[in-house]
Amino acid sequence: MSNQPATGHPIARIGFIGLGVMGEPMCGHLARRCGLPVLAYDLRADPLDRLAAHGVKPASIAQIAADCDLILLSLPDGKAVDAVVSQLEPHLRPGQCLVDTGTSSVNLTRRIGHRLAANGIHYADAPVARTREAAASGKLSIMVGATEATFARIRPILETMGTDVTHCGPVGCGQVVKILNNMLVFQHCGALAEAIAIGRRNGVPPDILLPTLAMGSGDSFVLRNHGMKAMLPGRFPERAFSTRYAMKDLSYALEMAEAAGLDLPAAKLTMQRLQQAEAAGYGDQYHPVVLKVIDPST
Secondary structure, eight states: OOOOOOOSOOOOEEEOOSTTHHHHHHHHHHHHSSSSSEEEEEEEEHHHHHGGGEEEEOOOOHHHHHOOOOEOOSSSHHHHHHHHHHHGGGOOOOOOOEESSSSHHHHHHHHHHHHHTTTOOOOEEEEEEEEEHHHHHTOOEEESSSSSHHHHHHHHTTTTEEEEEEEETTTTHHHHHHHHHHHHHHHHHHHHHHHHHHHHHTTTHHHHHHHTTTSSTTTHIIIIIIIIIIIIOOOOOOSSBBBBHHHHHHHHHHHHHHHOOOOOHHHHHHHHHHHIIIIIIISBBBGGGGGHHHOTTT
């Protein structure tokens, strides 16, 4: 791929900060496919050791800020993004570009973007969607909030990690779309759990119900993934997208709704169920574990 951006300085070196469940495979695809040097930082040594096989070199946050033209962040929440950006800022220079691939609040995203733009630094929110299997196979959906010029500059880089890269509007709009995507997923998981509970109590076990629904108009991505792969076998691992992460993302949706003067009773009920799952000790488990709250006999 070409390393010449549509605008701004050529991208000669890329930084990647945050090598968790999604970040590590994303960084691996980037290193293998972009044809450019990649520096990376994480609090843990293990992912850095694994990525060394693909040519990724460990570096400090300050070194990444000083040496990289494009810096991608894959961090757990907006608080972490704000903290890392604050560490990067003293070392940044005009023309560099930062991209947040995690899910952060829209207000925070726009505040950071405005602050960086005042110093000539480009910013984009590019949260990723789909499963960790999609991250491992490089088939993520990536929703981008950025100027047209910045989007043109970073799109070839994002396409090393995802098959669907969509420009959703100016800074913050990628977060809007991702947060609403996740809100729908969480609500759908709750509806699916209700269907499982009703079916079980009326003589139709989940291993019959879900595959049959998948052949009808009730089929969906959530049914085939969260339902068939997690709820049906009762598999809710840690280090997946946890109940606490789901609560964090849903809080962003409720924050947007409140700011817009909207009341979302369905989203609020979904939050209550997630909170019940956390209170029951499932906070670190994969969020479809909400089934155990809705159908305690599971």
